[in-house]
Structures are given as structure tokens and as C-alpha cells.
Amino acid sequence: MGTTRMFRVFVLLGSAFMILLIIIYWDDVGASHFYLHTPVSPGPRAPRPPPQPKPQPSRAPSFLNDIDAFVNQFLEPGTGEPTDIVPADTSNQSEKEERYVPRREWKVHLSPIAAELRDRQVNPERRRRLLQEICANDTVVFPGKQRSFDDIPNKELDHLIVDDRHGVIYCYVPKVACSNWKRIMIVLSESLQQDGVPQRDPLAIPRDLVHNSSMHFTFNKFWKRYGKFARHLMKVKLKKYTKFLFVRDPFVRLISAFRNKFEMRNEDFYRRFAQVMLRRYANQTTPPTSVDEAFTSGVRPTFSHFARYLLDPRTEKDLPFNEHWRQVYRLCHPCQIQYDFVGHLETAEEDAEHLLRLLRVDNVVEFPASHRNLTASSWEVDWFSTVPVEARRELYKLYEPDFRLFGYSRPDWILNE
The missing domain is CATH 1.20.5 (Single alpha-helices involved in coiled-coils or other helix-helix interfaces)
Known part of the structure; x- marks a missing residue:
């Protein structure tokens, strides 16, 4: 017992x-x-019973949702091709007529994009290969070239805009049509809505919102959202998503930046930069206190002052170059990020058309028509005529990596006068 x-x-x-x-x-x-096996994807889905409310003591890590959302909705793993479209649900149609449903159809083209690009005078694929060759060339040296992606400080990743809906990453470069490309990214990501309906017209987006950082989800914001998983998730998206940027002739970009920020009334740039130039290089110990006063009195920095400011060691010692004249290789890290498409402003409309087709969103959004109000390359000689030849050569050395990386010829007609 x-x-x-x-x-x-x-x-x-x-x-x-x-x-x-x-x-x-x-x-x-x-x-x-x-949780790991619960797919969460954005965009339209067949209706399902509303989830029963339950206590949520802590927020589940959303980085896995982003990966699942992209892989499940946009790509077949390993193929890079669109998945089958989820059939639209026609039940309760009267209740859904006014509800906006994101467009999911893909536009079919009669001729392959690759074949069209081969016939073009300037091939974006050639630009991409050049980028890879220069990055692998040990004779071309510039700061930060050899560092890994993990070594890039978080604050230097603020120009990489992510659209998770379509799997796109855009590195914006100021003075290279970035306003219009930001508009397109807002439309694609549906980050601007009115009465619950996303804005679909890029040109209808106010300029102050275009450059509002809250409208764009950039890499440098990953730390706040994903914590210790941020850098890993960045790498996943860099591998899966289509990455692009647009560039222009580096010297022409400098002229455009000067015209826009110092030949127009801009109080912020006057106080932050123009006053410094006037004190250092124009013998103005007490420059005008406001941009209006400066324009009225005719006391303004010249392009030659601007060139001296860029070459002055004190400039970078005080703070990094402003984004409007910072080198593209410092903004977009082309030797750490393998871009799929490199567009040129000089062929903006043509490149934009092919890029939107490559992204399979040309049926969703169009690149806004340009009035071609661009700073012309033919103006370079006139603008640099006030800059001493030795300073021009030093300025070229400062921006030579951008010239080499993005296929722009050395401007001998400026440097050898």
C-alpha cells in the first residue's frame, strides 16, 4: 500500500x-x-473578422512586420518579381465605394526596359558599373571610402528615404531635383493624407511639407523605432529594396546652390553663412544684421567668397558642410550602398521615365514636368572667372570624388586658364 x-x-x-x-x-x-509566424502586411487585403481586444503590456518588435510585409506583398523571395495580386473582395461593395484602395496593378510594357536602355546614348547601367569600378579602384582615395556600412554614423544616414509600400530607397541630393523626387516618395508611401485619402498628385503637395522631415521615413530614424535591430533592418532593406539617386555636374551644383541661397533673400542662410563670408573675406567687421538690410545696401557675398569659404579649413572645423554643397559621396555613401539606378539631372526626364518603369510605379505617379530652369553648364566659365585659378584647382580636388564616381569629365577649360 x-x-x-x-x-x-x-x-x-x-x-x-x-x-x-x-x-x-x-x-x-x-x-x-x-508572433514570428503571424504575417502583417500593408495594403488591401480580403476582409477578416475584427480582432478581439486583448491586453498589450508591451509593443511587439515591428521590424519583423516590415520584413514580412515586404516579402509577402511585393516580392517572391529570391526572384525579385511581383507576387500574384490579391483578388479584390466585392462583398459589401456599397460600403466601400468611397474608401480609397491603393493601386496594386502592374503596368505591362511591350518592349523590355533593358533593351530600351541599351539603345540609349547614356546608359544608367553603365553609370552603375562605373560607380562600382571607382569604389573598387585603390588609386581613387577619399575620406570614408574604405569604411563599412556599420561604421557610418547614424546622423549621416538622414538622406536615405524609405518607401516600404513599394520597396524603394531614395538618397536625395539637394540641388538635384530633390523636391520633385521627395514629392514622388510622399505619394508612393502615402504619408500625406486628407480626409483619409492619400495625396496622389505630386505637384499638389505644398513646398513646406515636401522638405518637412516628418513626411519622410529616413534611415537615421530607424534607431528610435527599432532600437538594437535598426542596423540589421537597414541591411535587409538595402538588400531587398531598389535604391536610386540623382546627381549633376558638381561645379554646376555649387553654382546652383550659391544662386539659390545667396542671390535670393534667405534669412537663415544669410545669418548662418553669408555673414561669416562677409566678415572673413569681404572686410565687413559688422555686416548687415538681416538679409533685407544686406540686399538694400548691396553688401552680399560673391561666388569667389563662397569658393574661399568652401576651401577654408575653419569651415569644416566649425561644422560639416551644409547639405546643399556637401559632396554626394558624403550624403549617399555610394561605396557602402550598391545603388541600382544612378540618374543624371542633365537627362532628368528620360531617366525618371525609365526609373519609374523599373520601380513598376509609372501607373501610379509621374515625374512632374520641369520648366528646365536649370543652371547651365555653359555658365561655369563666367561664374569661375572671379575665382583664382589655384583656388579652382583646389576646389576640384575637394569635389573630385564626385566627378569620378558619377562620370563627369574633369573641367579643364576652367582649371587650365
Whole structure:
């Protein structure tokens, strides 16, 4: 009898122990296992019963959702091709007529994009290969070239805009049609809505919102949202998404920046930069206190002052170059990020058309028509005529990586006068 009782005691203790193990396993592993296999994807889906409210003591890590959303909705893993479109649900159509449904159809082209690009005078694929060759060329040296992506400080990733809906990453370069490309990214990501309906017309987006950082999800914001998983998620998206940027002749970009920020009334740039130039290079110990006063009195920095400011060691010692004249290789890190498409402002409309087709969004948005109010390359000689030849050569050295990386010829007609 004593043996039977002892056996029952052992059975009860063993059962209790197993129950305890199951509880511990579910708390530590089971819940996360369930989460990992719960697909969460943006965009239209067949209706499902509303989830029952349940307590959520802590927010689940959303980085896995982003990966699942992209892989499940946009790509077949390993193929890079669109998945089958989810059939539209026609039930309760009267209740859904006014509800906006993002466009999911893909435009079919009669001629392959690759064949068209081969016939073009300037091939974006050739630009991409040049970028890779220069990055692999040990004779071309510039700061930060050899560092890894992990070594790039978070604050230097603020120009990489991410659109998770379509799997696109755009590195914007100021003075290279970035306003219009930012508009397109807002339309694609549907980050601007009115009465619950996303804005679909790029030109209808106000300029102050175009450059509002809250409208764009950039890499440098990943840390706040994803914490310790941020850098890993960046790498995943860099591998999966289509990455592009647009560039222009580096010297012409400098002229455009000067015209826009110092030949027009800009109070912020006057106080931050123009006053410094006037004090250092124009013998103005007490320059005008406001941009209006400066324009009225005719005391303004010249392009020659601007060139001296860029070459002055004190400039970078005080703070990094402003984004409007910072080198593209410092903004977009082309030797750490393998861009799929490199567009040129000089062929902006043509490049934009092919890029939107490559992204398969040309049925969703069009690149806004340009009035071609561009700073012309033919103006370079006139603008640099006030800059001493030696300073021109030093300025070229400062921007030579951009010339080499993006296929722009050395401007000998400026440097050898």
C-alpha cells in the first residue's frame, strides 16, 4: 500500500513539474513563436473578422512586420518579381465605394526596359558599373571610402528615404531635383493624407511639407523605432529594396546652390553663412544684421567668397558642410550602398521615365514636368572667372570624388586658364 501511495505522489509531482515547464516555455518562447509566424502586411487585403481586444503590456518588435510585409506583398523571395495580386473582395461593395484602395496593378510594357536602355546614348547601367569600378579602384582615395556600412554614423544616414509600400530607397541630393523626387516618395508611401485619402498628385503637395522631415521615413530614424535591430533592418532593406539617386555636374551644383541661397533673400542662410563670408573675406567687421538690410545696401557675398569659404579649413572645423554643397559621396555613401539606378539631372526626364518603369510605379505617379530652369553648364566659365585659378584647382580636388564616381569629365577649360 505504501508503494502505491509513493507512486501516486511521484506521478502528481511529475505532472506539476511538466505543467510548470509548459507555462515557462509558452511565456518565453511560445508567444514570440506565434508572433514570428503571424504575417502583417500593408495594403488591401480580403476582409477578416475584427480582432478581439486583448491586453498589450508591451509593443511587439515591428521590424519583423516590415520584413514580412515586404516579402509577402511585393516580392517572391529570391526572384525579385511581383507576387500574384490579391483578388479584390466585392462583398459589401456599397460600403466601400468611397474608401480609397491603393493601386496594386502592374503596368505591362511591350518592349523590355533593358533593351530600351541599351539603345540609349547614356546608359544608367553603365553609370552603375562605373560607380562600382571607382569604389573598387585603390588609386581613387577619399575620406570614408574604405569604411563599412556599420561604421557610418547614424546622423549621416538622414538622406536615405524609405518607401516600404513599394520597396524603394531614395538618397536625395539637394540641388538635384530633390523636391520633385521627395514629392514622388510622399505619394508612393502615402504619408500625406486628407480626409483619409492619400495625396496622389505630386505637384499638389505644398513646398513646406515636401522638405518637412516628418513626411519622410529616413534611415537615421530607424534607431528610435527599432532600437538594437535598426542596423540589421537597414541591411535587409538595402538588400531587398531598389535604391536610386540623382546627381549633376558638381561645379554646376555649387553654382546652383550659391544662386539659390545667396542671390535670393534667405534669412537663415544669410545669418548662418553669408555673414561669416562677409566678415572673413569681404572686410565687413559688422555686416548687415538681416538679409533685407544686406540686399538694400548691396553688401552680399560673391561666388569667389563662397569658393574661399568652401576651401577654408575653419569651415569644416566649425561644422560639416551644409547639405546643399556637401559632396554626394558624403550624403549617399555610394561605396557602402550598391545603388541600382544612378540618374543624371542633365537627362532628368528620360531617366525618371525609365526609373519609374523599373520601380513598376509609372501607373501610379509621374515625374512632374520641369520648366528646365536649370543652371547651365555653359555658365561655369563666367561664374569661375572671379575665382583664382589655384583656388579652382583646389576646389576640384575637394569635389573630385564626385566627378569620378558619377562620370563627369574633369573641367579643364576652367582649371587650365
